[in-house]
Amino acid sequence: MAAGVAVVALSRSSLLTSVALVFAGAGWTSSVTLFNVGVQLAAPRWVAGRALAAYQASAGGIAVGSWIWGSTANAVGVKGALLSSSAALLASVTLGFWMRMPRISGAVEQALDPLADPEVRLPLTARSGPIVVELEYRVDPKRARLFYAVMQQVQLSRQRNGGYGWSIARDIADPELWTERFHCPTWLDYLRQRTRSTDAERMLHQRANEFQIGPEPVRIRRMLERPIGSVRWKDETPDRSITDHPPVAGPGSGP
Secondary structure, three states, X not given: OHHHHHHHHHOOOHHHHHHHHHHHHHHXXXXXXXXXXXXXXXXXXXXXXXXXXXXXXXXXHHHHHHHHHHHHHHHHHHHHHHXXXXXXXXXXXXXXXXXXXXXXXXXXXXXXXXXXXXXXXXXXXXXXXXXXXXXXXXXOHHHHHHHHHHHHHHHHHHHHOOOEEEEEEEOOOOOOEEEEEEXXXXXXXXHHHOOOOOHHHHHXXXXXXXXXXXXXXOEEEEEXXXXXXXXXXXXXXXXXXXXXXXXOOOOOOOO
């Protein structure tokens, strides 16, 4: 595109100018297309729409650029403005050396929780909740401070994905045992949370799991919190949440 703009600035032939404009337009179109595709592939599936919208909002820079180059043309002439534009385009290529697009290494949308899929034996619906999640880690006491620092970052990740009431506790009778606890508003919110981790968050969760010592993996409990008054007094009383909505199973669980 820079070469095409430079040729347009220096050309005295209508045919050469027309050919240069074709190449400049092709460069512009391919760049915009590649950036659009790159933004969508680099973003997790659940946030791709918002990422693309944020990228397209930068198109407002075209209006600013129009004003800048119009003012430049008034100051140094059309030829000078086009040559300056060509030089700026060539210089912008160097930005790619330290502001690179993220590498795409597989399906970003498969951002699943590294923990085992939930086993469901209760007739849960999408609106069943709150859901209480507890994870038990066994950590070498010598690495306790480092583990605690990592879990502070895990807290931000849980909260970003909709968790609340997060806490981390250490067993006073068993110093190796740590319990992470947080809530999700509903069962559907929890299932969504399991698919909304970014690459950085998956690496963070994996790092937390690597503190686990012993042959057993990190133990996880998923519980349906039952506030006072939420349980039916009689078995024959219909549960509207179940009769109005079919049960929702977790990923990997049976029908």
